[in-house]
Amino acid sequence: MTQIALTIAGSDSGGGAGIQADLKAMSALGVFGASVITAVTAQNTRAVTAVHGIPLDVIAAQIDAVLTDLDVGAIKIGMLATPEIIRTVADGIAGFDGPVVLDPVMIAKSGDALLARDAxxxxxxxxxxxxTVLTPNLPEAACLLDRMVADTPDEMAAQGHALCSLGAGVVLMKGGHGKGDICRDLLIGGDRIIAEFQAPRRNTRNTHGTGCTLSSAIAAGLARGLALQDAVAEAHGYLQGAISEADRLKVGQGHGPVHHFYRVWAA
Incomplete structure (x- = not known):
């Protein structure tokens, strides 16, 4: 049986983030990736220069086309851009009873906004x-809660608990924007910390698409039937490898992408 995951997100013309990163991560982890494109961005490693939202009826038609034919095991949701697109996606997946990984994409690595303030x-x-799993970085978690950005593990945990209270099943608070030599991600469920994932903070500019890659890797694990904590652990390990090997790629002049296929490409 072929395991299938669906990504609902924006397109990155530079190939390092968005739909392109999602499909690469899913493929690297042995899962067939289907896609629903919500927006087309003119984007590279340095900037986002244009964003075009896909018409709502076309977004809805894409979701319907995939879910009425493919046996989707998990859905990853990324860039949605506007309130109207969010409503369309929410309506489109209303009948889906599998796991959903929500990556609340708000700002590109270049600093350009990808989500309207009113959304x-x-x-x-x-x-x-x-x-099922919410995967905010520290600025995204703060924005969702209208708080200051968490500065300590205790503050990260408190914000994770608060996001769970808003209805998310579990929250993976990502520490990539934090400080110190060790990057800590906290997996929060309700009022407890389920797991902590640590990795050395890598000295590289090539981190474009890390959030997209991690959330898609989690969705791939869930589509393969892994338990939630195991899917997060596998995705975390995969991403750390993709970051550690990122400098093998020479893509663009700004924040380059992580290396999605570091396990299969020749050195």
Whole structure:
């Protein structure tokens, strides 16, 4: 049986993030990736220069086309851009009873905004309660909660608990924007810390697409039937390898992508 995961996200013309990163990560982990494109971005390693939202009826048609034919084991949701797109996606996946990984994409690695300010509340209301796993970085978690960015592990845990109280099944608080030589990710469920994942903070500029890659890798594990904590652990390990090997790639002049196929490409 072929395991299938669906990514609902924006397209990155530079190939390092968004739909392109999602499909690469899913493929690298042995899962067939299907896609629903919500927006087309003119993007490279240095900047996002244009964003075009896909018409709502076309987004809805893409979701319907995939879910009425393919046996999707998990859904990853990334860039949604506007309140209207969020509502369309929420309606489109209403009948899906499998796991959903929600990556609340707000800002590109270049610093360009990818989510309209008036869309945050809609995302919080309609999709957080639908998320089996929510994967915010520290600025995204703060924005969702209207708080200051967490600066300590205790603050990270408190914000993870608060996001669970908004309806997310579990929250993976990602520490990539934190400080110190060790990067810590906290997997939060309700009022407890389920697991902590640590890795050395890598000295590389090539981290474009890390959030997309991690959330898609989690979805791939869930599509293969892994238990939630095991899927997160596998995805964390895969991403650390992709970051550690990122400098093998020479792509662009800004923040280059991680190396999705470091396990299969020749050195």
């Amino acid at each position: 945050v509340q809609t995302l919080r209301d309609l999709l957080l309660p639908r998320a």
